[in-house]
Amino acid sequence: MWRELRSLAAWGPRSLCTAPGATIFALSSGRGRCGVAVIRTSGPASRQALQSLTAPRALPRARRASLRLLCDPRSRAPLDRALVLWFPGPHSFTGEDCAEFHVHGGPAVVSGVLQALGGVPGLRPAQAGEFTRRAFAHGKLSLPEVEGLADLIHAETEAQRRQALRQLHGELGQLTRGWAETLTKALAHVEAYIDFSEDDSLEEGVLERADRDVRALEVALGAHLRDARRGQRLRSGAHVVVTGPPNAGKSSLVNLLSRKPVSIVSSEPGTTRDVLEIPVDLAGFPALLSDTAGLREGVGPVEQEGVRRARQRLEQADLVLAVLDASDLASPTSRDFLDSVVAPLASQDPSASSQRLLLVLNKCDLLPAEGPRLQPGPHPHLLLSCLTEAGLDGLLGALKKELAVLCGDPSTGPPLLTRARHLHHLQRCLEALGRYRQEADLALAAEALRVARRHLTQLAGGGSSEEILDIIFRDFCVGK
Amino acid sequence: RAESVILTTGTFLRGMVVIGLEMHPAGRLGDQPSVGLAQTLEKLGFVVGRLKTGTPPRIAKESIDFGSLDKQTPDDPPVPFSFLSEAVWIKPEDQLPCHLTHTNPRVDAVILENLHLNSHVRETTKGPRYCPSIESKVLRFPNRVHQVWLEPEGMDSDLIYPQGLSVTLPAELQEKMISCIRGLEKARMVQPGYGVQYDYLDPRQIAPSLETRLVQRLFFAGQINGTTGYEEAAAQGVVAGVNASLRVRRRPPFVVSRTEGYVGVLIDDLTTLGTSEPYRMFTSRAEFRLSLRPDNADCRLTFRGYEEAGCVSQQRYDRAAWMKSSLEEGISVLKSIEFSSTKWKRLIPQASISTSRSLPVRCLVWGFLFLFLFLFFGFSPVPRTKLTTLRMPGRRFSSYESILLCQLQEIKEVQRDEALQLPADLDYWSLRDVSLSHEAREKLHFSRPPT
Numbered sequence: 001m002w003r004e005l006r007s008l009a010a011w012g013p014r015s016l017c018t019a020p021g022a023t024i025f026a027l028s029s030g031r032g033r034c035g036v037a038v039i040r041t042s043g044p045a046s047r048q049a050l051q052s053l054t055a056p057r058a059l060p061r062a063r064r065a066s067l068r069l070l071c072d073p074r075s076r077a078p079l080d081r082a083l084v085l086w087f088p089g090p091h092s093f094t095g096e097d098c099a100e101f102h103v104h105g106g107p108a109v110v111s112g113v114l115q116a117l118g119g120v121p122g123l124r125p126a127q128a129g130e131f132t133r134r135a136f137a138h139g140k141l142s143l144p145e146v147e148g149l150a151d152l153i154h155a156e157t158e159a160q161r162r163q164a165l166r167q168l169h170g171e172l173g174q175l176t177r178g179w180a181e182t183l184t185k186a187l188a189h190v191e192a193y194i195d196f197s198e199d200d201s202l203e204e205g206v207l208e209r210a211d212r213d214v215r216a217l218e219v220a221l222g223a224h225l226r227d228a229r230r231g232q233r234l235r236s237g238a239h240v241v242v243t244g245p246p247n248a249g250k251s252s253l254v255n256l257l258s259r260k261p262v263s264i265v266s267s268e269p270g271t272t273r274d275v276l277e278i279p280v281d282l283a284g285f286p287a288l289l290s291d292t293a294g295l296r297e298g299v300g301p302v303e304q305e306g307v308r309r310a311r312q313r314l315e316q317a318d319l320v321l322a323v324l325d326a327s328d329l330a331s332p333t334s335r336d337f338l339d340s341v342v343a344p345l346a347s348q349d350p351s352a353s354s355q356r357l358l359l360v361l362n363k364c365d366l367l368p369a370e371g372p373r374l375q376p377g378p379h380p381h382l383l384l385s386c387l388t389e390a391g392l393d394g395l396l397g398a399l400k401k402e403l404a405v406l407c408g409d410p411s412t413g414p415p416l417l418t419r420a421r422h423l424h425h426l427q428r429c430l431e432a433l434g435r436y437r438q439e440a441d442l443a444l445a446a447e448a449l450r451v452a453r454r455h456l457t458q459l460a461g462g463g464s465s466e467e468i469l470d471i472i473f474r475d476f477c478v479g480k
Numbered sequence: 481r482a483e484s485v486i487l488t489t490g491t492f493l494r495g496m497v498v499i500g501l502e503m504h505p506a507g508r509l510g511d512q513p514s515v516g517l518a519q520t521l522e523k524l525g526f527v528v529g530r531l532k533t534g535t536p537p538r539i540a541k542e543s544i545d546f547g548s549l550d551k552q553t554p555d556d557p558p559v560p561f562s563f564l565s566e567a568v569w570i571k572p573e574d575q576l577p578c579h580l581t582h583t584n585p586r587v588d589a590v591i592l593e594n595l596h597l598n599s600h601v602r603e604t605t606k607g608p609r610y611c612p613s614i615e616s617k618v619l620r621f622p623n624r625v626h627q628v629w630l631e632p633e634g635m636d637s638d639l640i641y642p643q644g645l646s647v648t649l650p651a652e653l654q655e656k657m658i659s660c661i662r663g664l665e666k667a668r669m670v671q672p673g674y675g676v677q678y679d680y681l682d683p684r685q686i687a688p689s690l691e692t693r694l695v696q697r698l699f700f701a702g703q704i705n706g707t708t709g710y711e712e713a714a715a716q717g718v719v720a721g722v723n724a725s726l727r728v729r730r731r732p733p734f735v736v737s738r739t740e741g742y743v744g745v746l747i748d749d750l751t752t753l754g755t756s757e758p759y760r761m762f763t764s765r766a767e768f769r770l771s772l773r774p775d776n777a778d779c780r781l782t783f784r785g786y787e788e789a790g791c792v793s794q795q796r797y798d799r800a801a802w803m804k805s806s807l808e809e810g811i812s813v814l815k816s817i818e819f820s821s822t823k824w825k826r827l828i829p830q831a832s833i834s835t836s837r838s839l840p841v842r843c844l845v846w847g848f849l850f851l852f853l854f855l856f857f858g859f860s861p862v863p864r865t866k867l868t869t870l871r872m873p874g875r876r877f878s879s880y881e882s883i884l885l886c887q888l889q890e891i892k893e894v895q896r897d898e899a900l901q902l903p904a905d906l907d908y909w910s911l912r913d914v915s916l917s918h919e920a921r922e923k924l925h926f927s928r929p930p931t
Contacts, residue, residue, distance in 0.1 A: 191762075447770055465765050469609065469765070473611075477617050478610045478611060
């Protein structure tokens with residue numbers, strides 16, 4: 001009973017979810033160079049969110065824009081002087097209480113506000129289409145709007161899917177997945193103990209092992225969060241991937257666009273092995289330019305690995321720069337590339353969030369001045385020579401148009417929100433692991449682990465109870 | 481001619497009993513299988529699958545040497561399952577004990593040396609992830625001892641049911657195996673263990689009320705839906721029975737949500753995900769395990785059962801209503817007790833209460849407080865008789881309340897999504913502008929979830 005007391009104190013008023021429904025927040029405006037960014041919240045805790053960020057001022061009058069100084073509620077550090085709007089439900093976009101923060105569009109301000117919101121109890125980052133879903137649930141959308149809703153959710157999910165792919169393959173994604181696996185196993189063992197320790201005999205030390213694993217995870221997570229808060233390089237921008245058959249001139253193009261020799265260029269095919277990611281300024285827009293290995297059935301295993309990574313990177317791209325050797329269009333490698341990569345991309349629905357394609361025929365300086373030219377297919381293409389820089393202006397103009405569309409689209413999930421989401425989930429996971437440690441009641445401890453695991457699987461994917469059962473039956477002999 | 485029909489075919493649909501290498505059609509040892517029924521169901525268009533399960537041999541009680549075994553005595557006092565009972569009908573000392581024994585390497589040897597005589601295990605019918613038979617235990621977890629629980633088959637029966645010893649070896653080898661086990665050296669096998677394979681119908685073809693979609697007013701319950709276990713079957717039987725009668729009376733169906741009870745988890749898993757192994761219920765399947773407890777079953781289900789399903793007696797309903805109001809009354813009384821934090825610290829020095837705030841602190845620790853007030857003060861805010869009954873649920877309530885508040889949030893979100901009904905004739909194949917893979921569309925088309 002005394003342990004119950006202590007464990008009750010551990011839960012504490014801090015972590016009591018006072019709001020009956022979760023309140024969501026998200027960046028609603030585009031990324032890139034915008035003067036103003038709009039961050040919205042929706043839900044019962046919107047009032048508290050607004051008040052804690054604008055303290056000690058009172059709530060502004062409903063539906064009137066007011067100028068407020070925004071401060072982080074925990075550190076009281078000033079974030080921005082912003083316009084805020086307060087929409088008490090039901091007269092708001094979603095029908096719930098909503099708050100809007102119109103802040104300066106710089107990445108530091110936006111991420112600061114997002115992080116501050118993440119720290120308000122009862123708030124969490126929104127998922128794709130969640131605002132629209134809530135609006136729909138409250139009967140705020142009419143039928144034509146619902147059809148537009150389908151487009152929006154589709155677009156958002158597509159973009160989120162690509163974003164998720166990027167995260168999964170990135171370093172953080174792999175780290176998170178490893179942690180999620182450890183947690184799933186620990187949870188499975190604790191649950192096995194709860195369900196089966198009486199009837200079936202489990203091995204000794206099941207709980208102790210789970211404890212040890214969880215403790216190690218806590219340490220690792222804590223260290224990671226401390227590093228993350230010390231400031232990562234903010235990598236933002238559209239993901240532009242340069243791809244094509246070997247020796248088409250991709251690396252030359254990358255060097256040209258980044259105005260410095262970054263990639264190794266040589267006349268030997270198969271030079272680029274790794275995927276290099278370079279933040280560049282393309283026609284005024286921030287972009288992450290990736291040079292990839294030439295796509296072909298590689299010779300050696302190292303080159304095959306390069307090709308595999310190139311294909312992976314292609315899936316995650318926002319804009320694909322397909323580069324072909326203009327003088328070599330008839331070759332099987334070129335035709336193969338056109339069929340397997342260019343054609344599917346070109347036939348995609350040209351909505352904002354699908355992948356965009358620019359087809360570039362490089363080495364046009366090698367083409368005969370007159371005479372019939374081979375056409376690479378129905379998709380429009382640009383002629384370029386990296387050597388002579390002929391056609392470069394045309395390319396930059398086309399890039400500018402594509403990037404304007406991409407960067408203006410808020411649903412492509414700016415990395416700032418992604419980072420806020422990451423931090424939010426990792427922090428909550430760490431808190432839940434702390435609760436597990438203090439919890440004497442096994443059912444409550446398992447619950448804390450379950451919550452911790454859910455936060456990780458929100459980032460890394462997975463998270464079904466079938467996974468847990470799989471592990472229980474794999475590790476323990478549980479009979480009928 | 482019936483208004484509603486419930487089919488509970490157990491393992492009888494084209495049942496095949498397997499012992500050793502021998503197979504013969506039977507629903508159960510000694511009973512004919514149902515072949516015609518199985519064929520009719522298939523002709524009607526139901527998707528049929530095949531499952532297998534097994535049962536252990538039965539041993540004569542008087543041939544067992546219990547003296548050398550661990551005894552597990554029954555609960556004293558035994559806790560009644562029913563909310564209506566204050567006590568169980570039997571005297572605690574009249575209950576029968578169970579005994580525990582273990583396998584050993586000689587048992588393993590008998591099994592491993594005779595796998596070629598054991599068709600059940602070798603076959604390709606996909607086995608469950610858990611270990612349904614002693615053979616699978618020995619094969620998957622070798623070099624270990626496995627528990628065998630010796631349970632009486634009935635109060636007056638002279639048969640013992642060895643739990644954990646489901647087996648499909650030929651009968652003579654079963655006897656040999658049994659004799660290797662401590663306590664069973666001279667045991668006499670009265671009936672051999674055996675495996676049974678049977679048809680089941682993919683439960684994604686039934687609605688959450690357990691009514692089939694192909695044939696109106698036909699309900700399926702039990703192993704026919706792919707479950708294993710008495711409780712799993714009984715739960716479905718109750719739901720099917722309730723819904724069959726509601727259908728006759730032209731009332732809306734009674735559906736238990738997975739946020740309301742394990743019955744809901746069971747039926748939701750089956751009708752949405754289907755199953756490829758005999759489905760057994762585990763607490764890990766329930767996301768809201770902390771809310772689905774035996775002590776609050778009446779709060780969760782009794783009232784709905786009374787109002788909507790009509791399957792709850794007046795007596796049970798009254799009792800549940802009394803419990804609920806007493807608990808609420810007791811808790812509100814406790815919540816109203818306010819002392820300053822210093823006074824609390826004096827009263828209960830073991831609790832960690834911060835004294836930095838001078839505002840009166842509401843008592844947080846109700847569970848303890850019940851006992852505290854009762855013992856130390858000699859008075860209690862509610863009548864003593866009620867207090868004893870309420871003590872356990874009260875304590876649990878207080879321990880779990882903060883977590884439950886958080887879970888309530890989750891539950892509400894799930895329930896809100898459940899309220900969004902999908903039309904029954906939604907054509908998943910032609911839905912455009914929705915990013916669903918081919919596989920997802922196929923699954924949705926087949927299971928037609930209502931929400």
